[in-house]
Amino acid sequence: MDVSQYLEIFLDETTEHLQNLNTQILELEQDSENMDTINEIFRAAHSLKGMAGTMGYKRMQTLTHDMENVFSEVRNGSIKVKANMIDILFQCLDALEEYTANIREAGDEGTNDNEPLIKMLNDILKEKAGEGSAAGKGEQAKPADESDGRKWLEINLNSTDKMVIGEAQKQGKMVYGATIKVQESCLLKAARAFLVFKAVEELGEIIVSSPSAQDIEDERFDLDFSLILITEASVDKVIAAISNVSEIESVKAEAIDLSVMKLDDESREAEEHKESMHKEAEKSDAGTAVTPAAVQAPQAQTAAPAAKQSAAVKQSGGKPVVNRTVRVDIEKLDVLMNLVSELIIAKNSLVAASEATMVQNGGAAQSGINEQIEYLESVTTNLHESVMKVRMVPIESVVNKFPRMIRDLTKKLDKKMELYMSGEETELDRTVVDEIGDPLMHLLRNSADHGLESAEVRAQRGKPEVGSIWLDAYQDGNNVVIEVRDDGNGIDTESVKRKAIERGQITPEQALNMSEKEIIDLLFLPSFSTAEKVTDVSGRGVGLDVVKSKIEALSGEVEVKSRLGEGSTWIIRLPLTLAIIQALMVEVGGEKYAISLGSIQTIEDVMPEDIKLVQNKEVIHLRGSVIPLIRLDKELDVTSTRKPEENMTVIIVKKGDKTAGFVVDELQGQQEIVIKSMGKYIDNKCRLISGATILGDGEVALILDANALI
Amino acid sequence: MEEIRIASETAQYIVIRLGQEQYGIDIRYIDNIVRMQHITRVPKLAEYLKGVINLRGEVIPIMSLRLKMGLPADEVTKSARIIIVKLEQYGTIGMIVDEVREVVTLDLETQVEKMAYDKDDKNNFIQGVGKYEGGLISLLDLNAVAQEK
Numbered sequence: 073m074d075v076s077q078y079l080e081i082f083l084d085e086t087t088e089h090l091q092n093l094n095t096q097i098l099e100l101e102q103d104s105e106n107m108d109t110i111n112e113i114f115r116a117a118h119s120l121k122g123m124a125g126t127m128g129y130k131r132m133q134t135l136t137h138d139m140e141n142v143f144s145e146v147r148n149g150s151i152k153v154k155a156n157m158i159d160i161l162f163q164c165l166d167a168l169e170e171y172t173a174n175i176r177e178a179g180d181e182g183t184n185d186n187e188p189l190i191k192m193l194n195d196i197l198k199e200k201a202g203e204g205s206a207a208g209k210g211e212q213a214k215p216a217d218e219s220d221g222r223k224w225l226e227i228n229l230n231s232t233d234k235m236v237i238g239e240a241q242k243q244g245k246m247v248y249g250a251t252i253k254v255q256e257s258c259l260l261k262a263a264r265a266f267l268v269f270k271a272v273e274e275l276g277e278i279i280v281s282s283p284s285a286q287d288i289e290d291e292r293f294d295l296d297f298s299l300i301l302i303t304e305a306s307v308d309k310v311i312a313a314i315s316n317v318s319e320i321e322s323v324k325a326e327a328i329d330l331s332v333m334k335l336d337d338e339s340r341e342a343e344e345h346k347e348s349m350h351k352e353a354e355k356s357d358a359g360t361a362v363t364p365a366a367v368q369a370p371q372a373q374t375a376a377p378a379a380k381q382s383a384a385v386k387q388s389g390g391k392p393v394v395n396r397t398v399r400v401d402i403e404k405l406d407v408l409m410n411l412v413s414e415l416i417i418a419k420n421s422l423v424a425a426s427e428a429t430m431v432q433n434g435g436a437a438q439s440g441i442n443e444q445i446e447y448l449e450s451v452t453t454n455l456h457e458s459v460m461k462v463r464m465v466p467i468e469s470v471v472n473k474f475p476r477m478i479r480d481l482t483k484k485l486d487k488k489m490e491l492y493m494s495g496e497e498t499e500l501d502r503t504v505v506d507e508i509g510d511p512l513m514h515l516l517r518n519s520a521d522h523g524l525e526s527a528e529v530r531a532q533r534g535k536p537e538v539g540s541i542w543l544d545a546y547q548d549g550n551n552v553v554i555e556v557r558d559d560g561n562g563i564d565t566e567s568v569k570r571k572a573i574e575r576g577q578i579t580p581e582q583a584l585n586m587s588e589k590e591i592i593d594l595l596f597l598p599s600f601s602t603a604e605k606v607t608d609v610s611g612r613g614v615g616l617d618v619v620k621s622k623i624e625a626l627s628g629e630v631e632v633k634s635r636l637g638e639g640s641t642w643i644i645r646l647p648l649t650l651a652i653i654q655a656l657m658v659e660v661g662g663e664k665y666a667i668s669l670g671s672i673q674t675i676e677d678v679m680p681e682d683i684k685l686v687q688n689k690e691v692i693h694l695r696g697s698v699i700p701l702i703r704l705d706k707e708l709d710v711t712s713t714r715k716p717e718e719n720m721t722v723i724i725v726k727k728g729d730k731t732a733g734f735v736v737d738e739l740q741g742q743q744e745i746v747i748k749s750m751g752k753y754i755d756n757k758c759r760l761i762s763g764a765t766i767l768g769d770g771e772v773a774l775i776l777d778a779n780a781l782i
Numbered sequence: 783m784e785e786i787r788i789a790s791e792t793a794q795y796i797v798i799r800l801g802q803e804q805y806g807i808d809i810r811y812i813d814n815i816v817r818m819q820h821i822t823r824v825p826k827l828a829e830y831l832k833g834v835i836n837l838r839g840e841v842i843p844i845m846s847l848r849l850k851m852g853l854p855a856d857e858v859t860k861s862a863r864i865i866i867v868k869l870e871q872y873g874t875i876g877m878i879v880d881e882v883r884e885v886v887t888l889d890l891e892t893q894v895e896k897m898a899y900d901k902d903d904k905n906n907f908i909q910g911v912g913k914y915e916g917g918l919i920s921l922l923d924l925n926a927v928a929q930e931k
């Protein structure tokens with residue numbers, strides 16, 4: 073069946089489940105007895121398996137199936153959670169992530185069977201078999217004891233198998249269970265098993281085997297294996313045929329009774345999933361009352377039920393009710409956002425038109441229209457805010473993977489550290505959230521690798537042995553601030569200076585005059601690393617410059633505060649939204665430009681004689697600080713409409729810790745503007761301009777990039 | 783197969799005028815043709831890039847075909863138009879022309895002569911020459927026009 077249309081949903085949900093598993097397994101590591109966590113893990117693994125099966129990703133299904141088996145035993149209490157098990161489980165998650173990534177990129181899960189992982193999972197299960205029976209619990213273990221070698225009784229039948237068996241019995245064929253034990257001295261168990269299979273297949277059909285045929289082929293079984301077969305021949309004949317194979321120690325076979333056989337969890341499940349997961353089931357269904365069309369319909373929705381079902385399970389498990397949400401394509405939201413932008417432009421032009429008529433009529437008889445326009449204004453503002461909110465997602469989705477990362481780093485770097493996160497619920501525009509993950513990861517790795525000292529050094533300095541890294545997010549006005557903080561070594565400015573001189577990035581003379589701040593800024597230069605040795609984790613010198621450029625591409629800023637020996641703090645400041653901003657409209661040489669209000673400090677009236685020259689550059693003295701002047705008319709290649717002797721209007725703009733005064737001709741007031749790209753062809757060709765906007769009168773105004781100007 | 787071959791034998795071009803010469807622009811690239819309007823200058827761009835306009839809420843970059851092709855600067859007359867073209871590689875671009883004349887259908891086998899030309903040649907924007915009712919139409923290679931050289 074064609075499942076490609078569900079690929080998106082599948083990928084989304086798989087990612088969610090994997091994230092969920094990661095979080096839950098981390099919790100399990102802390103509290104290995106927590107039933108809620110175990111149940112949650114089981115459900116997530118289970119849903120994953122169902123979805124992978126539906127989409128036909130066999131390898132993924134196999135792996136999740138084995139994981140699920142382990143969880144199922146954990147849930148039954150027959151396996152205890154151990155540290156090495158957690159490691160294996162994490163490796164499984166990585167493997168699953170790899171599958172997902174492959175599917176996302178190539179539409180195919182790839183060819184990695186991850187056999188070592190599956191083997192490890194099975195080993196866990198085997199361990200259980202011993203422990204379980206000794207402890208006297210563990211449902212599965214019991215029959216093994218009672219069945220005196222009739223291990224086929226343990227084989228779990230799914231509904232399909234059951235149906236096939238039922239069908240065969242109806243046709244008068246015999247169904248046998250058989251357990252074959254190979255001699256201990258046998259060297260080629262798989263080959264013997266193969267011969268057994270061959271002998272049996274001459275007589276009838278093998279329905280199920282335990283372990284699976286694949287496992288047997290790969291010699292993944294102890295000494296015995298079990299089969300369930302359908303044949304017309306008698307039991308004795310079957311036993312004789314099998315015994316003919318050399319190096320077989322014993323064969324037990326008997327006709328089986330369906331009612332004694334157990335249906336595994338999966339088969340109950342399969343009742344719901346069978347349309348998609350078991351095509352054979354579909355065939356037999358079609359033979360009975362169900363018409364093919366009816367089968368087809370539920371099939372089309374299997375991707376969705378997988379999710380629904382997990383939600384349903386959640387509820388029955390006594391968990392809080394799932395949020396009522398709708399999954400919407402981000403493109404649809406973009407369209408909505410564009411329409412809102414258009415509406416704001418239309419509203420702006422209405423405001424402009426009404427002001428124009430007001431001037432003509434001297435303000436009379438206009439109040440009615442004005443009121444309506446004001447009402448319209450408030451509605452559009454609210455609408456804009458609502459649409460913005462729809463696009464906002466908590467940064468949770470990104471930061472959730474970090475505890476796992478820090479856990480892995482703990483092992484890799486052999487340093488003890490703990491990550492404390494707060495403000496995961498802080499919301500940001502979806503587009504920003506998608507981009508922020510990598511920079512944050514770089515900063516965290518940086519803190520873990522360079523920031524935190526080794527245990528010995530920490531002990532010497534009287535710090536707690538376990539290093540701490542904090543990730544705090546919070547909203548601050550129109551910005552969202554994310555801080556990555558550690559109680560490590562801080563930045564050693566002397567060593568940074570030395571490195572920079574070594575690399576020829578600065579001269580020793582320059583180094584003498586550099587402020588702390590300037591030195592720290594050196595870290596953001598491309599390919600700068602102070603790590604003495606290059607590790608797997610960081611130190612390759614890619615990182616901080618990437619962090620900076622990524623954040624700046626999102627119109628954000630990065631700032632570093634550091635105290636040697638006490639730790640450092642990296643502060644990322646991001647705008648809440650990228651699409652609509654408040655701006656100050658100015659005129660330069662008859663042209664209109666917009667400057668983002670966020671970066672404007674004050675507006676000053678400056679007399680020409682107040683301008684001083686420092687190093688041949690124009691500056692002004694303002695409340696104790698010296699501020700360089702930037703004449704926008706010169707920067708923008710136009711001629712100012714003001715005469716040189718007139719007073720100047722200067723806009724004081726602050727970006728990061730840099731301040732400058734922009735000289736403009738006229739101020740036109742504050743306005744809400746919609747940022748538009750200038751088109752692929754000239755975007756980024758002019759550094760000074762960060763975008764364009766359409767004004768109320770339909771004209772285009774350019775948005776000045778204060779960063780580039782300063 | 784047969785149908786596709788027949789369809790590809792002819793192509794429609796919009797005939798425009800630049801100075802004294804006639805040029806043809808493949809109609810498949812044309813999104814729109816609009817009258818001259820106020821163009822917002824964008825600083826620090828090449829001379830032939832005149833700025834941007836607002837086309838129904840989209841900001842579109844505008845180039846002067848005359849300047850790009852080394853002709854004297856545009857004199858804006860009533861007949862001047864901006865041809866909005868969409869190119870895979872460069873996005874949407876508006877091109878100022880002196881006049882839009884007509885739409886012609888040319889038979890690619892009998893009416894069009896392909897010109898073998900050097901891709902690196904800075905001044906070649908012509909793909910071929912079309913013969914139509916006694917006149918010659920230079921067929922523009924829009925990607926070459928848009929390319930920065």
